[in-house]
Amino acid sequence: MVRSGTLILSVAARLLLPLQLLFSLFLLLRGHDEPGGGFIAGLVASGAFALYLFAYGGRAMHAMLKVSPRDLIGVGLTLGVLSTLPALWQGEPFFTAQWWTIPLIDFKASTPLLFDIGVYLVVLGSVLTAITALVDNDREDDA
Secondary structure, three states: OOOOOOHHHHHHHHHHHHHHHHHHHHHHHHOOOOOOOHHHHHHHHHHHHHHHHHHHOHHHHHHHHOOOHHHHHHHHHHHHHHOOHHHHHOOOOOOOOOEEEEOOOOEEEEHHHHHHHHHHHHHHHHHHHHHHHHHHHHHHHHO
């Protein structure tokens, strides 16, 4: 693994990445009841991956992410659109929230949660696409 940052940045990135991702999941899951949601959670997650990118480089970040940021955008948009279908199937107005209880784990799934997950993935993919493009462009200018 080629390190492109300093020792302090590298250690901080390794320590902060899991904490930032956990915090982004916390923001995502509490977003439909209190402040938070897919947008801010996606920004926090992209900040975590950006920190890792600056510390270890683009190859290391892509190896850890294992998915192209552009694919995240597509999956997020698909989830956002799919979250509208249950209301239509129930004969209710477009974007009416639907709730399902999963009794084994006492969890309430909902279409707003699906929509928030879609927003999360779109924001994460968009920000990472922009940041990696800027980093790649900067490297081309240095060469």
